[in-house]
Amino acid sequence: RRQEEFFRQIRLNPDDDNIRLIFADWLEEIGDERAEFIRVQCECARWEQTPDIEHRERYLQLKSHEVELSGLWRESCLNDLSSLGVKDVRFQRGFVERMHLEGDEFLPRTKNLIEWAPALRGVLWQKIPRQSASPIQRFLASSVCAALTTLNLMRNNLGASGVEALANSSCLENIQSLSLRENPIGGQGMQELMNSSYLSGLTRWDLTETQLSISDARALARSNTLHQLEELLVSHNQIGDTGLRALANTARLKTLKRLEVADNLIALEGIRALADSAHLTDLQVLDLSGNEIGDAGLVLMASASNYGRLTELNLAGCTIKPAGIANFAESPYLTRLTTLNLSHNPLRKGLPILLESRVAKNLKSLSLRHCDLDSQSIRLLLTEELSLEHLDLRDNPLINQY
Template sequence: MSNAAHAEYDMQTEAEAFLQRIRAYPDDDAQRLIFADWLDEEGDPRGRFIRVQLALAHLPERDRARDKLVSEERLLREAHYEEWTAPFRGLVSGPVFRRGFVDEVKVEARQFLRHAHEIFAAGPVRHIHLLDVGGSLPAVMQCPYLSRLSALTVYAQHAGEPLARAVARSPHLVGLKVLHLGRNRFADDAAEQLAASPALAGLEELDLSENEIGETGARALAASPHLNRLTSLELRENRLGPAGAEALAGSERLVALRRLGLNDNGIGAPRLHSLARAHDLLRIPVLDLALNDLTFMGLQAIFARPTNADPATVRLEELHLSSNPLDDAGAAVLAKCSHLGNLTALTLSNCNIGDEGARILANSPHLNRVTVLDLANNPIGDTGFRAIHNSTHWRALRQLLYSPAGASHEMRRMLDQNYNRPPRA
């Protein structure tokens, strides 16, 4: 063996010692930084890539310091992608880097069963998308290698209740923090299986979007004794109805819930007006009620009626109401609601709000903490935008999304100068 070959072998052997520690402690950033130090000494750009991604992992999404790091990250990844993903070639597809290493991959269930050892030997993978589950469902959910995951996605397999049951009964998913099971034809019985599973007690994020879960399934999730660590629950495009939404928002079990996605769930149905605790939706810090056929009367049931609500339970910070027929009357309901005083983001795109609605919003004393306002695809012209621009209440506003077609050139220039400046370098 030549001297150069000896040197390369020694380097690979030493690198493997670091990688073993990272695989053994995948959540420990210190192990990755130690490896980055060694790589820096060896002149390997992977060390800088690890540092950049670790820095990004700890910066808030809107922090302007991210811009330069994101650019550097992209350049490093593009230059070395083939080299850094080589150990995974032929095993998985769609590798995604996080914190300096391949963290997320897609793999067919049969391939996972045959090559799980090689996949996890190639890097500290934490999130797997299982594809073509089919007849491999029972075996794959009993695979011990699942215990190495913090996140699992099984999307659009149309497997129904058997998939929910297999997940709920797997002894190897107790370490999961994130579970995505969208578009699997789940009905209420599938939701009940998941809600009853003690194996899922560590979940922080659960996505059951694009299924067929109704009010009964929603009530099962709301009553689960095992989901008290959930911070995010995504249920868009299901059939919860207003009572299912009320049950989830008012749950005394889902005590950590910060985000509830209820897009397209028929919440604006007439039954909403008869609910006693519709105002429980105000308890969720980030609430998505887009595409629910909510009219101004529906908003009144949720936002204007809770005269008996304890102000301490009102935690709403981000409200998404896009694609609901709110009209100017809906804007008036929001403007008058004193419970929206902590709101920082309000999304009202495609809600048929006109100049009068914009003027009413501009004069609201309860929306003075909003920093992001989305009014795109509404019939608002210069009159409405001028009211917002001149408002004495909207001084916290930093970003305004709107449709340019409704505004004059001068108004667009004024709005963009005030609200939509690019971040400073």
């Protein structure tokens, strides 16, 4: 009973190390070796949060011991829980903080999970039975979800009942990151979610490859509950220029810092919508790959101040040619870029202009895969004074020459 009370207190106060350390003292009193693991992980976490250079050597020794203990306790945990569909775990401050689950064998025995994870923060749950909404309802209503902030339900082929159960769960109020990636939820499923009153805590929502349409993008734009959203991932759908304009024109998404709209039938008008938006002015990461924006779209981007805060930009496979790169390279707004992906665009003749531009000066990562680069291109890359830490040149003719 005393252990259950400790678990309850840890669940109610997941960020309070004092409770965990008092629990460790109690474990030591009863001869439980887990006490050492809790103390070591808590001390490592404190140092990582507020590094003390004077005690760095002590930290490095402790971290080495922590890695060793973590491996041992992970193995012990998986041996104990594997029959319940637990595939992997990650410890933090002495307890399992993230867990990969499959199936629903664990549902009658969530108490077993709590013994390892009284304050579970993140779950990847796959192979959920589709026969009814019951598994999702039971899981989200259980005490094991009380401290949950990250929920990943990717690739579950969720049915209508499953999406409805999710949308109506009050547990979602605490969720900050939700992934429904590769579930066919467009249309009715998306409407259920948009009618939910429990999504207001979301800061990250992954809706990649979920069969979203223009009407779904409009529903997102009308939502009154997404006012804290910082990352929206809607790649590999069919929202098109019209759907992107709906997202760009709503003040409800003004907090967005990351937007991924790869492979969405977006062209010049979609780029114009982002450029003209009075609300999406704080974007730092933008993925437009797989959309035929062409040179005209690149010229528009280069002249729009809305793109001035971007640090990461993905333009792979956007039908860009050297003429477009020339304008892009002269942009006064894209000088903060540290990560740029231009793969799958024929850029051989445009590379010199890009490398000599101010846009390239702060780049740490540059992807030029399948860009028809030759030996002269690689000589340029080697002679330019760049600060690159990562360079991807795969699938270019030059690879066969060096």
